[in-house]
Amino acid sequence: MSKLKLSGVSKAYGATLALRRGDLEVLAGEVHVLMGSNGSGKSTLCKIIAGSVRPDDGRILIDDTPVTITGPRSARAQGIGIFYQELSLAAHRTVEENVCLAALPAKAGLFVDRTALKERAARYIALFDGVSGDGFSADALVGNLRPDQRQLVEIMKALASEAPLIIFDEPTSALDRAQVERFFEILRDLKRRGRGIIFISHRMDEIKAIGDRVTIIRDGETITTLNLGETDAGTVIRLMVGGAGDMPASQSSVPAVVDAKDGAALTVRNLSGAGFRNVSFEVARGEILGFGGLHGQGQSALLRAIFGAGAVASGEILIGSERFDAASPRDAIRRGCAYVSGDRGRDGVISGRPIIENVTPIHYLRDRLMIARPSKLSDRVAPALESMHTKFASLFHPINSLSGGNQQKVIIARWLIDRPDVLLLDDPTKGIDLSAKADLFALIRQLAAEGLGIVLYSSEDAELLGNANRILVFNGGSVSRELIGADRTRYNLYQAAYEAA
């Protein structure tokens, strides 16, 4: 009998289809692994089950009865608990309060029953006795804990739901080996008690150690479900990648080696900081260097640090042959470094303002412009926007009237009026439709041809393979592998990224 069954579940955010067709069947007493590359729809699927995302279509059955999940509360009531990848903790509350937050034990229906709360929390805290590390106690504030300890609290919180079905969305990413082993013992115990568990992890060795069956999702679609005992890592990766996985980079238009025109545009030596350590690389003028690997392995942190928006602990950065240590983004811009973030809302768009104002801030800064005349500025703005086929009604319409792709084109156009020497792209195509992507990459390749040094971090492997001359694969904050020439295949990229972290 299946504990949970999903069929044909889909979810779209605006024009982007996060989940096209999600099918999943979880049995009682099994650990069911979900696998898929970044953005394949795993997390969306989990959030639909947990009620924090409403599906557009599809059926959900719990114990063979069709149900509608209207929100996290309703999911809990139907017996679903979840560990959130991005955690759901209150930083100023204590460990025990966080563990019991979803259902605070009550006295007289009104007051918090402190004794019951302590007792209940202690049960789950005791599960990790000895591996929870220094400074971990029931009355410690969660905000004072280390990242791995916070992750343990989120695990305890998920366990405290005592739900018949628990989802763990990358629960082990910050844990050390001893903690992972303890966690797996707990999972095995839950299995014996007939609970159903959905487990997401990117570590092949962990999946082998704990999983019973695996469901593979690719591009928002469930591909297949396999018994882990009857398959091997290579098969799983090949299914995740799709048919053409073993072929060399499909768009062979990108030459592996660039003619070293006039030396390096950007040199980074032994750079360490928050989220990355000991990274060295060189980008030649005219080269596109790709950053690959799983999400959050230090790629963004590194790019932001180079741009002066994050702290650098040690190491050096050179632009051309000049020492470059940007104290702030303002400083970095003045010295010819550009940065485009995929998180437009946070890092790019000046929301509610006209398009022209969104194109010109960099120009103001680099030209030390004090008084601007719109008519004169338009002459400089228009060519920058046209070079990317940006569609807009007029320069004075608010930027919010544009689609995501066109907004991103406006953001990139910012940097084209006064050419930078180095362009840092931090997952620049997040949430953008295909034709806008094609326009963006055509422009990026053209910029490279004109002699810019470009670093491209993308969470989509096809973009890296199609545009980068070289790819550095990041794992745990440092470069684990460099892919050059014919090595640039999907298969290699996956393997390097998924190697035991």
Add this chain to the structure above:
Amino acid sequence: MAEIATSPTYRRAGGIRRLLERYPFLPALAIVLVLLALNGVFSPNSLSYRSLTGLLSTYMALILLAIAQTYVVYAGDIDLSAGSILSLVNVAIVVLMERWGGGAGAVLLALAIGLLIGLACGLVNGFVVAALRLQAIVATFATSIFFTGLALYILPVAGTPAPTIFWRTYGGRLLGLPFVFYILAALVVLLTVLSRTRLTTQLLAVGDDQQAAYQTGLPVVAIRIRGYLLCGLFSALAAFCITGDTASGDPLVGGKMTLFSVAAVVLGGSALSGGWGTVVGSLLGALTIGLISSVVFFMGTPSEWQNFVQGLAILIVLMAGVLAGRRARP
């Protein structure tokens, strides 16, 4: 024992920090003591039993209003209409008491209705902010104008006196002790009881991270509305005190007090972003504002400079409080 020295970066919080974590209002308490001492230096008489009682009965309304504000700030919200609710309840009860003859029964009935008005205003605020999802700062600014309009309709001109029995009780004594002391004692009991409710923990959890609280399965909208209800209730209680202190109705009496209540909350060590704070801190913060005015007065500041000095003093105290409080936050 070998494990102890492993990770120096995330060491357990030090002594002072742990103390501040447990009692975040300590900096506010220290400031209150310093201000009391300053008062004593400039005018020894100001520390007398009589003067302190007077100070308490004058600032009890602000204390209650600051506490009202604290509950919404817990959840990361704000209520810019708290002062207007105070005004509305003030004029409503004064008019009702007068109309019903000013006897003890009339007073009590009017107070009960005052509480209901406070709750109703809180419900309106909670509805527009939490259910309709309007920005708290703008939405409550709008409702404040609305509430002030109602107050002006009920009593267009300030001056209707409160019944003698009401303000005599508030300013008088009971069993040899000033009445405000009983109010303070009752307040302490009420705050202790409230601090143990599930609602307080839930409000703080919502203020900490609203998305996380939602994903945890907390009824976020209902919790925020309850915060505004508490705010309305305490604003009504504050109105009772201001009525007792001024002995009259004034439709604009609370207007200036709103931002003082927000300042008191911050002085008390609470975070305006939510998730962190204490009501005791807000009580002390309100006292701080009262003591500053009193110090400025006793220093013999010329009257045209009093606002200037008062503003400067609040800024300095805010800076001191923020610097001390920042260490405590994880």
